[in-house]
Amino acid sequence: MSLNARAVFNGRAVLGYTGTMKKPTRVNHPPAVALPPGNRPLVDPIYQSVKFEFDDVDTTLKAGRGEKPGFLYTRVSNPTLRQLELLLAEMQGRDDAIVVGSGVAATSAVFLSLLRQGDHVLGFVETYAPTRRMLSRILSRFGVSLTLLSIDDIAAVERVLAERPTRLVVFESPTNPVTKIADIERLTDSAHRHGALVVLDNTFAGLHNHGQYPVDLYTHSLTKFASGHSDVMGGAIIGRADLIRSIRLDEILIGALLDPHAAFLILRGLKTYFLRYRAMSQAAQQVAEFLATQPQIERVLYPGLKSHPQHELARRQMQDFGGVVTFDLKAGKAAATAFCEALELFGLTASVGSTESLVMAPQMLLAHDLTAEQRQISGVGEGTVRLSIGIEDPADLLADLAQALDRASPKG
Numbered sequence: 001m002s003l004n005a006r007a008v009f010n011g012r013a014v015l016g017y018t019g020t021m022k023k024p025t026r027v028n029h030p031p032a033v034a035l036p037p038g039n040r041p042l043v044d045p046i047y048q049s050v051k052f053e054f055d056d057v058d059t060t061l062k063a064g065r066g067e068k069p070g071f072l073y074t075r076v077s078n079p080t081l082r083q084l085e086l087l088l089a090e091m092q093g094r095d096d097a098i099v100v101g102s103g104v105a106a107t108s109a110v111f112l113s114l115l116r117q118g119d120h121v122l123g124f125v126e127t128y129a130p131t132r133r134m135l136s137r138i139l140s141r142f143g144v145s146l147t148l149l150s151i152d153d154i155a156a157v158e159r160v161l162a163e164r165p166t167r168l169v170v171f172e173s174p175t176n177p178v179t180k181i182a183d184i185e186r187l188t189d190s191a192h193r194h195g196a197l198v199v200l201d202n203t204f205a206g207l208h209n210h211g212q213y214p215v216d217l218y219t220h221s222l223t224k225f226a227s228g229h230s231d232v233m234g235g236a237i238i239g240r241a242d243l244i245r246s247i248r249l250d251e252i253l254i255g256a257l258l259d260p261h262a263a264f265l266i267l268r269g270l271k272t273y274f275l276r277y278r279a280m281s282q283a284a285q286q287v288a289e290f291l292a293t294q295p296q297i298e299r300v301l302y303p304g305l306k307s308h309p310q311h312e313l314a315r316r317q318m319q320d321f322g323g324v325v326t327f328d329l330k331a332g333k334a335a336a337t338a339f340c341e342a343l344e345l346f347g348l349t350a351s352v353g354s355t356e357s358l359v360m361a362p363q364m365l366l367a368h369d370l371t372a373e374q375r376q377i378s379g380v381g382e383g384t385v386r387l388s389i390g391i392e393d394p395a396d397l398l399a400d401l402a403q404a405l406d407r408a409s410p411k412g
């Protein structure tokens with residue numbers, strides 16, 4: 001606590017003896033700059049402070065016990081993180097949220113908090129590979145078992161849930177990379193009838209989709225569409241207040257929190273989230289329609305295409321279909337490799353949801369932990385290419401795709 005407080009600006013005490021402070025002391029207690037009453041910043045400042053103080057011990061102890069509002073230590077809570085949490089919960093239409101350092105950290109927080117020894121999890125072959133591996137490699141060490149089904153096989157879901165007590169059903173929609181659409185109504189209904197909680201990784205669909213379903217917890221990689229600019233990582237768990245409260249207590253001990261500066265960048269990204277998501281969806285539709293007419297291409301998967309096997313389901317569930325377009329080249333792996341390398345505007349890298357268009361090499365999409373049968377279900381082949389469409393002018397993207405197709409796999 002600061003002694004001899006003469007005035008308080010921005011909640012920070014200014015010492016009465018500043019004139020006599022030695023410089024090494026002063027640099028650690030710099031002058032406070034106050035905003036006069038009625039004067040506000042248009043953009044909220046980043047609370048890039050790990051520690052927050054009160055003026056007396058009693059209030060400090062009460063805040064520490066959660067009996068008084070306030071902040072003490074950023075691993076527990078921080079105003080910039082809290083602002084992001086409140087905004088995300090509202091966007092997804094749920095009570096509360098927790099923000100953490102990455103999308104994977106969000107998923108692992110859910111698993112570590114909700115799973116006990118002996119629990120069974122129902123996942124899917126089409127689930128994001130690190131989520132699958134987290135369960136099969138890490139959670140299995142603690143006695144958690146996993147069944148992998150196809151997201152298309154609702155009858156098998158019903159059968160497994162009827163046969164085995166299951167704690168969590170974990171899935172995505174659209175799936176990564178082949179954009180299969182999960183039937184969320186039937187999956188949540190089946191899971192809840194059999195006493196399982198539903199966890200939906202909603203990263204691809206975005207924060208404005210799927211809120212109408214009784215999903216217990218949504219996880220998001222904020223690294224992608226939410227922040228949008230390829231310059232920050234983050235993750236979120238969004239859901240019912242009671243579940244979030246209990247996960248938060250564990251998360252404080254696990255410590256995979258987000259940094260306030262990262263939260264600020266994500267908040268800044270969210271200002272243009274709807275504009276970006278809409279622009280990406282529109283451009284992705286154009287790209288998918290263009291690719292579907294190209295003779296070198298076997299099939300194009302984009303939920304907005306009428307030819308997509310679950311187009312009608314996607315239309316019922318989603319407002320728009322996002323920026324991920326996946327397709328198979330007839331000429332297979334060599335042509336897919338040449339195509340990725342011939343693109344000039346698309347970054348050859350991992351991830352989706354950036355302002356820049358991206359392409360993922362087919363070799364990086366193949367899941368080596370799957371059996372031959374599971375690989376068949378996953379829908380990823382040797383010539384599968386995943387595009388993430390950015391916010392460039394769609395005409396430029398189409399021209400780049402056309403020239404890369406010609407160079408990689410000439411017509412006829």
Ligand SMILES: Cc1ncc(COP(=O)(O)O)c(C=O)c1O
Nearest residue numbers: 102103104128176201203221223
């Ligand atoms: C569907 C999905 N969930 C989670 C993640 C993990 O996100 P992060 O890279 O922020 O940990 C990814 C990353 O590609 C993803 O595609």
